Amino acid sequence: MGNVVSAGEIRRSVVDLCNQGQFFAAHMRLIDNGLDAHTHPSLWELIERRAAEAGDEALAHRVRREILAADVASVDTVLNEARYEIEQGQLGRARALLARTFGEEPENSEARILLGIALAPEDRAAAIHLLDDAQNGSEVETLWAVDAFRDLGELKRAMRLCQTAINRFPMNAMFRNRLGWIAEGVGDFETAIAAATMNLNGDPDTKVRALNRLVRLHRRLGDKPKAMVYAAQLLREAGSPVQKLALARTLGQTDLLYGIVGSLPSLHARGGLAEGEARKVLTFLLDEGEIGLVLFLWREGVPIEADMRRVLMRKGFGEARADLPRSIEDAMGIRSPEVLFPLLPEASDLPLPSDWSPPLRDTDKIMLVNSVLAAGGAERQFLMLARALVAGGIDPDRLHAALFSLERDRGHGHFEDALRATGIHVHDLSAQDLSSVVMRDHQQDTMALLPGRMRSDVVALYGLAQQLKPAVIHGWQDRAGVASGLVSQLLGIRRTVISARNMRPRKRGDEADWIAHSVYKDLVAMPSVAITANATEGARDYEDWLDLPRGEISILSNAVDETVFFPTPNPPPSDGPIRILGVFRLAENKRPLLWVDTMAALRNRHGLDIAPRIVGAGPLAGELQRRADQLGLHDLRLDPPVEDPSAIYRDADVLVLLSQVEGTPNVVLEAQACGLPVAACRVGGVAEALHRDGPGGGLLLEAEIDASAAADAIAQWLPTALAADYRPRVQFILDRYSNAALVDRLLDLYGATP
Known part of the structure; x- marks a missing residue:
């Protein structure tokens, strides 16, 4: 009769195998000796936990499924399995498991967050309801909830949760990283800069990410000197070639990018470019369209992944080593998508027509x-x-x-x-x-x-x-x-x-x-x-x-909807201040600071009684408000954009637009359609869009102008423009920018028959 192995001996054997990292053997020891999950759940959970800690998720998942089938799973086991299913994209399985174990309104905070994540694609409202309680969760749970809100597009909720988490977990730089990303996404540049600045004292990787964000943010704000200060610091701090390449691209410094790439073959030859880092470099360059630089590094012996090499060769690159670019100069002209053209006829499923026929049919989409x-x-x-x-x-x-x-x-x-x-x-x-x-x-x-x-x-x-x-x-x-x-x-x-x-x-x-x-x-x-x-x-x-x-x-001219933008019949005379309106994005190319400076000059130099108002949003909102306060324009009204701006024109006397860059500005057309006189700079299509005939004609300012000159011209023009008949401005718009004209032009472009 053979020796009978006791349960205690099996337990010791399983623990020893787990300590040696032999989780599969430990699992088989239980199965071979008949110790199933129903009778010995603690041993099965030991193997599951230790396998998961070691990164063997496949085995951990298999063990968890057997524990769940035996209906002896602990809370931790259920949560681990739900997390695994979510990571595998099996949200339905995770949802069913969590709801069966914890119900539709789990009291367990981690279960609430995981169920919220699992519900997101199917029931957005229920997901948000569950995730809103994450502010009291653990550090890990709160981070999950932030990411779930980001995935749902609920960036403001994610931002608020990040701000709470930063106070609760001040040592975790990941919350500040996420806050910076989210704040930038919603246009809150001051918060984004503050979050990145806090991370400058973090570990080297955190500091590099923070410097990268500060360079990008200050460039978006138009503050190039400050961006260059952070860029110089980033070049000193950046440890990896990819970080330096990303900085060169962010700064628009093509020569710097080429110089960094040119140094990589010798770096690789000295053993300073690991295979993993080389893969990141080549992926970055390919994503930037720099196919020639990828081919140059391939020729110079930098390791290239087999899949990338096969794709390049199928498109005719690198079939012979001699054909690969020998220098950076040779590589510079090989860029995507230019080198991929013509796409036709090789890439097309259907032949394109050689002319504009047949015409658009009534059923065509x-x-x-x-x-x-x-x-x-x-x-x-x-x-x-x-x-x-x-x-x-x-x-x-x-x-x-x-x-x-x-x-x-x-x-x-x-x-x-x-x-x-x-x-x-x-x-x-x-x-x-x-x-x-x-x-x-x-x-x-x-x-x-x-x-x-x-x-x-x-x-x-x-x-x-x-x-x-x-x-x-x-x-x-x-x-x-x-x-x-x-x-x-x-x-x-x-x-x-x-x-x-x-x-x-x-x-x-x-x-x-x-x-x-x-x-x-x-x-x-x-x-x-x-x-x-x-x-x-x-x-x-x-x-x-x-x-x-x-x-x-x-x-293809813009159009104004005359059923929405029209003048107020017989507008009453205004006895109050002149209501000066600006409608534009608060970004550098719209010159909002020049607009505020001009308003201050109209009031302080020309003594005009004005009520300034801006409708718009953008990265310069904070700086604009500070400038207005410094100039004494404490009554500046700054409102967010509205879906239907027709009402704001009827609550104004004149529109002033001082953009440096424009196409055909809708605000110029809409304001005139509502009967307002308009002053705007000669940029883009402004001159075409501005009614300039007669006493009520608009004021066309020079493209490059300072606040004093703009205020002088506006102050001289304004009394006559305000007193003139508004109807010629309205008729100007109706004649040139009607809906009917747009429809006719579109149908002609699309090939519709009359």
């Missing part, structure tokens, strides 16, 4: 694409686009608006309700299920080699367009225009319209303007593609940039 629906003029015109098409007789069911983001807390959904009210379909591309997207191998290769900033846009838009099969795709502004142009080629969409910005990307500070340039150059030669601008000045700038003859970029 039209896809309108924009980045976001923020409180800006371009976004308002996107709304007008949809309204005009519906008013022009297009069935709303044929119209689909696709937005890259509609996150309300980031200001991306300001016009969403108004857009949905038109009856058209509205799609949030950030919420698209990409699992059903089907691409051929060569199309997948093309996606893999696109710059990272384009790749996610194109893949999401491709998936929706593949599903809807539109006959027309209309990209609004450059980001959406680039993605729409590529998708139209890849899917063979019959007609493509791209409505460009008010000036080429580099003039707006985009150092990577070769991306849009290469796409537009490929598209503009196709008869099925039309590129438009909303003003002659903008069209000429794009034509110069793309080396096109005059008239190649056509004009």
